[in-house]
Amino acid sequence: xxxxxxxxxxxxxxxxxxxxxxxxxxxxxxxxxxxxxxxxxxxxxxxxxxxxxxxxxxxxxxxxxxxxxxxxxxxxxxxxxxxxxxxxxxxxxxxxxxxxxxxxxxxxxxxxxxxxxxxxxxxxxxxxxxxxxxxxxxxxxxxxxxxxxxxxxxxxxxxxxxxxxxxxxxxxxxxxxxxxxxxxxxxxxxxxxxxxxxxxxxxxxxxxxxxxxxxxxxxxxxxxxxxxxxxxxxxxxx
Numbered sequence: 001x002x003x004x005x006x007x008x009x010x011x012x013x014x015x016x017x018x019x020x021x022x023x024x025x026x027x028x029x030x031x032x033x034x035x036x037x038x039x040x041x042x043x044x045x046x047x048x049x050x051x052x053x054x055x056x057x058x059x060x061x062x063x064x065x066x067x068x069x070x071x072x073x074x075x076x077x078x079x080x081x082x083x084x085x086x087x088x089x090x091x092x093x094x095x096x097x098x099x100x101x102x103x104x105x106x107x108x109x110x111x112x113x114x115x116x117x118x119x120x121x122x123x124x125x126x127x128x129x130x131x132x133x134x135x136x137x138x139x140x141x142x143x144x145x146x147x148x149x150x151x152x153x154x155x156x157x158x159x160x161x162x163x164x165x166x167x168x169x170x171x172x173x174x175x176x177x178x179x180x181x182x183x184x185x186x187x188x189x190x191x192x193x194x195x196x197x198x199x200x201x202x203x204x205x206x207x208x209x210x211x212x213x214x215x216x217x218x219x220x221x222x223x224x225x226x227x228x229x230x231x232x233x234x235x236x237x238x
Contacts, residue, residue: 006046022123027076035213057082099138120147178232
C-alpha cells in the first residue's frame with residue numbers, strides 16, 4: 001500500500017473516488033480543498049491511497065502553517081474515503097494503515113493534534129444511523145453530535161406540519177409582507193450581509209476571496225447555490 005501526495009495533476013483521479021465512494025461527500029471535492037488552501041493559512045497534506053497499481057482511496061488532510069495542527073478539512077467534514085468494492089476485512093486493514101500513516105506524519109512533524117470529522121451526509125453514515133463512530137477503532141476521541149434533516153421531497157403540507165408553530169407563523173408573516181426568494185446572480189450582496197452579521201457578533205469576517213472562490217469554483221459547477229431574500233422593493237435583505 002502506497003500513500004501518494006495529492007497534486008493538481010491527480011485532481012481527476014481524486015474526484016473520481018469522491019463521486020463513487022459512499023464515504024465521500026461535498027467537502028472531499030478537490031476544488032473545495034484547493035480553494036481553502038489558497039485562501040487560508042493551511043498547507044496541503046492530502047494523499048491518495050494506492051494498492052497494486054490502483055487508487056483505492058483518498059484522504060483529505062491540511063496542516064496549519066503556524067502551529068502544525070492537522071485537520072481533515074479546515075471548514076468541512078471529511079475523513080478517509082475508500083472505493084466501495086473493497087472486501088470489508090481489507091477495508092479495515094486499509095483504514096488502519098491510513099490512520100497510522102497520519103499519526104506517524106504528525107509525530108514526525110511535531111503536530112500537537114489531529115482532528116477528523118466524518119460527513120454525516122455520506123452514504124456510509126446514512127445507511128446505519130445507530131452505528132458507533134468508526135474513528136474510535138483508530139483511537140480517536142468520539143465527540144459526535146447529531147444531524148437533523150428535513151426531507152424536501154415530501155408534500156409541502158407535510159413539511160410545514162413538521163415545523164414548529166412559531167416557524168409556520170413567521171413564514172406566513174413573511175409571505176404577507178411580500179418577501180420573495182431567488183437565486184443570487186453574484187456574491188457581492190452575500191458578502192455584505194456576511195460582514196454585517198460577523199461584525200455585529202464581534203467576529204472578524206472571512207476574507208472576501210473565500211466567497212469569491214466558492215462562487216466561481218463551487219456554485220458555477222452546480223455543487224452549491226446562493227439564494228437571496230428580497231423585500232417588496234426588490235432589495236436583498238438576507
